[in-house]
Amino acid sequence: MRIYDRIIEYTHGRYGNKTEETSSESEESTDSPSIMKEKMPHCKYVTELCQHILFFSSFQLSFALMFSLYCQFYYLAIFNSGLLLSSIIHWNKPTLGLRRKIDITMAFINCIIHAIYAFSINSMCFFVWLLATIFMIVLYLTGKRFSYNSYSTLYHLLVHATGTMSALSIYYISKNKLIDHS
16 A cells, blocks of 8 residues: 555544445555554644654743743733643643644633733833734744644744743833833
């Protein structure tokens, strides 16, 4: 059986579109779908190296958590800790499923909460948030375009770094504003 046929057979079995084989095909084939499932992890979409890189890069989200605690923005710290935990849990063993959906949902909620906070502080904070959000969306979509290879990992690593730096910038600007007005 050629590699192309194996990939097609695996994807049909993965998404529930099982094709029927004739008895002669099943006797000739030594690679049944059960053997293919043992060879390829279920719904894993990144390589081991990319998994390790993104797992360790998710720890940089702790900088935003620590700085929000330092600046006494406790409600933002709650959402930062949720994003940190969901990112670590997802990138420990990345699979397409509930953990990924929770991580994406937490990232979206964190983005919305930071937008509300930045808008309530001043226009400079909101501009930093808007610029960073547009840049992160472009990075994410560019990474999806590369279909989960090493370039996709680098783009997602930049998404983590951009989000952390924009959060730190917003906290710094708002902390200076609070110091100036006290």
